[in-house]
Amino acid sequence: MLWVPFVLVAWAVAAVSCARLCIAALEAARPSPEPVGGSRELSLYEAAFLAGGPLRVTDLTLVSMHRRRGLLLAHTGWATVVDPRGRDELERSVIGAIGPGGQSRIAAVRAAASAADPVRALAERLVAAGLAVPDAARSGITSALRAVRRSTALTVALAAAVLLLLPAEHIPPGPGMAWFALPLVLTLGCLVIARVEVHPYTRWASPAGQHLLREIPMRGPLTAVAVEGVRALDDPALRAALTSPGNY
Known part of the structure; x- marks a missing residue:
């Protein structure tokens, strides 16, 4: 026995x-405790968080800044500030993560910006709305x-x-x-x-958040990045800058 x-x-x-x-x-x-209204529309930042979490939000911010030439993302893995004026808290958070030297490794920027207060505040709002x-x-x-x-x-x-x-x-x-x-x-x-x-x-999104994600129309490359991630980029150099093993 x-x-x-x-x-x-x-x-x-x-x-x-x-x-x-x-x-x-x-x-x-x-x-x-707070019901979600049927007419709720997601911003790109909200969609990015629900689809991929804090790192996806930071990736969307980096791509958005790169496309408007506020930031240069090199395929070598470095991020360089071109315009030090961010348009919103998330962009200013990325600039702050790069540091006063104006240049930093993309991997370090992603890690720092994803853990910063603006991303946490975004997460709290989505959780309070029942979407995350x-x-x-x-x-x-x-x-x-x-x-x-x-x-x-x-x-x-x-x-x-x-x-x-x-x-x-x-x-x-x-x-x-x-x-x-x-x-x-x-x-x-x-x-x-x-x-x-x-x-x-x-997942990051609750069932209600997943429903709203499915309703998002694909209106351009930034929407694709928010919903599908940086691998959806059609720019090989930019995709390499964000998906290289040392950067992603």
Whole structure:
């Protein structure tokens, strides 16, 4: 009966991880206290955040400034300020991230500007409007999903340990090993359900925000960058400046 503790551990870990995922999903699905109006239109910055988060907002800002020649993005990975006057808080945040020297690595600019106050304020407005998933809810679900995956792997590892490490007289017969299948079915079933029910809450946009994203007309390259990312750019040099391994 030495195999019984292995089964109990598998069951306990599976039950706890699945319960944790259910609780996180309920928290994420809690309706926003502020209803979203049907006529709500997204700005490009809002669309960028909902489609790709803070880094997408910064990429959109960089591309917008580059296109109006306020900023030069070189394929070598450097950003150079041409016009130090930003048109809005996000552009001024990018200029501030570049620094007083007027030149900085694009990767450093992306990291600093994405964590700055203007992007956080944009995120808070979208969360308050029910269009973005709160960071705590999204990270909670992501962490819970990892726990369920780990418990699945642990169940398989414990079953293998019973078969490979225990003496033959302590290995349960076929029906006994079936007890390991039950927590495995539980965790795998939980992951399958989560793929349908919980997956929307691992994105930046809530279901309401995703609906508005689908309604955005593709009116130009900036809209494409906001919705699809910098890989949608048709300028090879600009795309290289933002997608090179050291910059992206």
